[in-house]
Structures are given as structure tokens and as C-alpha cells.
Amino acid sequence: MHSQAQNPFGPTPYERKKERASLIAKVVTFVMSMALVIPMLLIIGLIFVKGWSVISVDYLWENPRGGGIAGGIWGPLIGTFFLTLTCLVIVAPVGVLAGIYLNEYAPDNRATRAIMIAVTSLAGVPSIVHALFGLGAFVVAMHMGKSLLAAACTLAVMTLPVIITSTREALAAVPRNFREACWNLGASKWQTIRTIVLPNSISGILTGVILVVSRAAGETAPIMLTGAAAYLPLPENMPDKLMPYYLGDQFLALAMHLNVIARDVPNMPTEMKFGSALVLLCLILLINSLAIIIRVQLRRRKRW
């Protein structure tokens, strides 16, 4: 009683209520964030525990045999690598340059806004729809047939909107006063973009591109209809083994392979299913950490 009367800054009842509400909010939001983290850790843990036993150099380096029931994972692994690389080569220049146009050159009018809405909505289209589009446009209409190129083009179309959006965001994060300074010194837009805007947004742009492409590496639907095979006999002789597919060939890919051995191959040993899931997971984690490394490296150089 006595000490309370002496403290002019003690919490009022309303203050206590406020604090309680704040604490509850903190707990609830924490639990929700754990709802994301815990299943993710469980999934990764399960895949590691169950798949770890099959991982070996031989498993990585051998081609699948007998429809996937035996052998290793080399063919699908290198297939996913070439697929992702081809997709990257197609989508990166188109997406980044389109993002530059939309953020730097396009006038702020209805047409531009309509394009941006279209781009954003396109990013939400399910991958199976892209698969059907790829089948119609690339495989059939453009006579690519079911091939690595057709599948890469399909993935490129699928990832393009997200790359455009992330590029735009990275460019928009460059402070306006830098551009202002450039215009005032009489630099053209392209000079401004080349010398100031791009060097200061390249880390964001690259991170966006890599993250999006790594997501594409795990997609099954778009490549299933456009070029990925369930099983192929692959060359075992040396130079060909490193490059088993050309752009016009069908190919194996990890996501597709996993899909096939998990569902369609009877008597498939469980640890091999988890083994290939583990390889796919590691590949994607590897690509993502590459993105993080690039971002950290480039960000260290920029300071304003």
C-alpha cells in the first residue's frame, strides 16, 4: 500500500490490460510461426533419416536401372541440372529486361497498370495450366516435340511473371534521389540504369531469379507433359554420360523420377524413394544457399 502510493509511475489497471493483450499477441504469433517451422523440420528430418542410408557416390553416379527400381540417380540429377540451366538462360534475360522496362521506362498509365496486373495474376496460375499451355504451344504448335527445350520453355513461361515482379521490386528499392542526381547531371535513362540502378539492385535481381528457378527445379506437372520421361535407358560410356540429353531429346528429371518411383513402380524399396527425395531437397537447398551467398556478397559491397 505504502510503496504503491509512493510510486507515481506505477502501471494503471488499463496499462496492465494493455500489457496482457500484448503478451497474448506475442504468444499467438509465435505459435503460428512454429506451425510453419516444425512441420518443415519434421519433413526434412524424416527425409534425411529414411533416405540417408542409400546416399553414396555410387548412388549419385549410377543411372537408374530396370525402370527405376535399381541403380542410382545420375540421369535424373543431370537432367534437372540441364533443364534448370536451359530455363535460366531463357527466362533470366527476358524477365530482367522486361522488369527494367516496366519499372524504369513505362509511363505510369492504365496500360502499364493493366500489364502489371496481368503479370501478377499470371504468377498465380497453377502449374498444370502452364503444362497444358506448354504442350499446346511448344510441343505441338512450334514442333519442338516432347523435349528438354519444350520443357525448359514451359518452365520459363511459368517463372517469367515472378521474375519480372521480383526484378521490379529490386529496382524500385533503389532510392529515388540517386536517379534524381543522375537526371540532374544530364545522364540519360539508360546511363542511369546501367551505371547506378543496376549495380545497386543486382543482388536483389539475382536472388529473385535464382529462388524462382530453384522452385521450378522441383516442379513435376509442367515437364511431365512437355518432355520429361518416366524412364529412359541412358548412355554409360564416358563423355555421353556427362551430357546424356540434347535440347531435342526427352530426359529424366528428379521431380518426375521421384513421382514415378513413388507411385508407379511396384515393390520399390522405401529408402530409395526417400533417397531421391533427399537428393532433390539437397539440390534445391544448394541452389537457395547460392542465392543467399550472392546476396550477402553483393550487399556487402553496397552501402548508402
Place this chain on the structure above:
Amino acid sequence: MTSTHLSPPLQIPGRDGYSIHVNDFSLWYGDFQALFNVNIDIKQGLITAMIGPSGCGKTTMLRSMNRINERYGNVKTTGSITILGKNILDEDVSVATLRKSVGMVFQRPNPLPISIFDNVLFGLKSHTPSGYYSRRELQDLVEQSLTEVGLWSEVKDQLKRKATELTLEQQQKLCIGRLMPLKPEIILMDEPCSALDAAGIERIEALIGGMRGKFTIVMVTHNMAQARRASDECIFMLMGEIIEHSPTMDLFMNPVHEKTAMYIEGRYG
């Protein structure tokens, strides 16, 4: 620093002693009219201050003089602004070339996130094909420009350093210095000292004073003491109109208009 009042304007052949003529100039942002029939003649080689309460259109007027305003949304103008005998609002004016002659210094120093050396040369390089100047010439230019703004001795050993790491005062000096290689006719300054501390303000004012005669300087400020200290002529604006334009001492000692008198006595703004 006391103002050496009204050193006579340089008489350069082919010029009438004025750098800028603004004639019946009005400006709208969309439907909002920010400037009303402005008429100003700015003398060559002098420091002209623009004062007036916040929102009266000082920045807008200044930005119109190198047409940077066009970048800020839907801007419409009537009237003319004549610089070196040419109406800069004409269709055939290249804004890049215009901005080479009419440089601008901002309220918040805005060095580019590149090296000090490259900042000084950025403008010049934007106007010439690469390889136009030799390495030696460029180095000399950097030294001259930084010497001009009193920055050379401080930074000569760290020219490769990022300009954004300098102190605000150094940054502002650099922003003035990087106009030098372009040899501008006019330098526009929008509250160039407002981001600085008292000592910084004094040194930048001294620097601006030292540029008198070499450039025509138009400086917006809402610090009346600064206008008084640092300018030769003074323009008082109110609600998008020019109320009074006279030699600084006259404007402060014997204002012609009642509104000017009220403003400098601090009755509004």
C-alpha cells in the same frame, strides 16, 4: 561571413548581364496551380536567394529552371524561361544539354553510390563518349573540382572511397564539386544547408560566397538570416506569386510590400 554587397555583374559579350529571364510563367500540378504569372530576371554572376513560407512554390520555381519538374507527375506550364537567349521550354531543347548548363544542388546531399572520383566525373562522362578524355585529364579535373569546393586536401588519399560514406557536409561539397567539370552557367540550390549543423552551414555558405562571379547562383532557403548573409539579391514569394525582388539589403531594410515586411518580421511562415 559578411556579404560583399552587390559586386557588379560580369559583363560577358553577347549577354545582357542576366542569366535567366522568367516571363509570365505559370505552372500546374494536375489541376492545382502552384505558380501564377511569375516574372523574374536573374542577374549573371550574383547569388539570388528565394525566400517565402513553406509551400509557396520556391522549389517548384527552382526546379522549373532546369526542367527537372517534368519528372514529378503531371506538370503543365505556360509562359517562358529564357536562359542564354533560348526559351528552355521549347520543343527542341535537350534536357540533358540544358542540365549541363544549369546544375542543381539538393536539400539532402545526394552523392551517387560510387567512388568520390567517379562522382566528380559522372556528369562529364554522361555527356561524352567513353575514352574522350585521357586518364590524366580526368585526374586533373577531379583535383581542380575538389579543390574548388575545398574538399581536395581532405579526400585526396581516398578518392576510391564510396561517396555515400562521407560526412553530410563533405557530401554536399562533393555535390557542388561534381558540377564543376560541366562548367555550368547557373547553379540552382534548394536549401543546400538545411541538412547540416551550424559549422557546416557556415563553411558551405563561405563556399557559395566564393563562387560569386563565376556562376549565377539561385538559392532557395527558408532561413532568412541565411538569405541576408549569403545573397546579393532576394526574391520573396507567397502562394505561387513573386511579391518582391530587390537587392538583399533593400528587401530586408526597406521592404516595398507590406507582405514582405510582415514576413521578415516573422508574422507568418
